[in-house]
Amino acid sequence: MSDEPMLPPRMTLLGEAMRPIWEKVQAEIDRRVPQTEVVVGMGAVVLHHFQSLRDNVPRLTDRINSLMDDVVTNEAAGDAEVYRAAGRFEAFLDDLLADYRSVRALNAYDDDVEVRDLLAGVYGTCMGVPPGLLHRPTLACHLPELSWLHIALSDMLHR
Numbered sequence: 162m163s164d165e166p167m168l169p170p171r172m173t174l175l176g177e178a179m180r181p182i183w184e185k186v187q188a189e190i191d192r193r194v195p196q197t198e199v200v201v202g203m204g205a206v207v208l209h210h211f212q213s214l215r216d217n218v219p220r221l222t223d224r225i226n227s228l229m230d231d232v233v234t235n236e237a238a239g240d241a242e243v244y245r246a247a248g249r250f251e252a253f254l255d256d257l258l259a260d261y262r263s264v265r266a267l268n269a270y271d272d273d274v275e276v277r278d279l280l281a282g283v284y285g286t287c288m289g290v291p292p293g294l295l296h297r298p299t300l301a302c303h304l305p306e307l308s309w310l311h312i313a314l315s316d317m318l319h320r
Contacts, residue, residue, distance in 0.1 A: 171238045175228070178247035182254065186288050189258045194265035203273040206264075210280055213260055214287065217253075221287065224253045257288050 200206060231246040232238045238246075261284035269277040 169236070171232055171235075171243055174240060174243045175232050175247065178244055179250075182247060182251045185251075186254060186258065189261070190285055190288075194262055196266055196268040198263070198266045198268060200267050200269045200273055200277070203269065203276050206267065207276060207280060210260065210264060210283075214283065217257060217260075218287065220253060221257075224250050254288060257284060260284055261288070 228246050228250055232243050235242070261281060264277060264281045264284060267273075267277045
């Protein structure tokens, strides 16, 4: 007998279902985005994205809570429920990735370059990408729920 705790099958499956999602997020973060969108007023762009983040951060918490309710604490969750929950989480992350790509596509100049990169860092941090892995300096988003989930799932995947 092993003293090592065994994860329920639904948790192992959740880790497997989340792996390609995290790989997709990392690939999108790493992907070079051509800077094709001319910035006319960076202040308006930042305001738009902060409003979007303000609306999406509570949704992120809801998605994480949904994962917890639908899979982690639901002992009756089967394979279908696990994959549906992961799919809903991925759909939400796809929205964040689209906003991230739109920020990375901004063709900024002078001080606006740093603002663009900081804003991209906010999106990356919200998606659970550690700031050291982003291409530019970042501004923290302070979402302990996502950080905890990302760390927990990473630990499960690397065992």
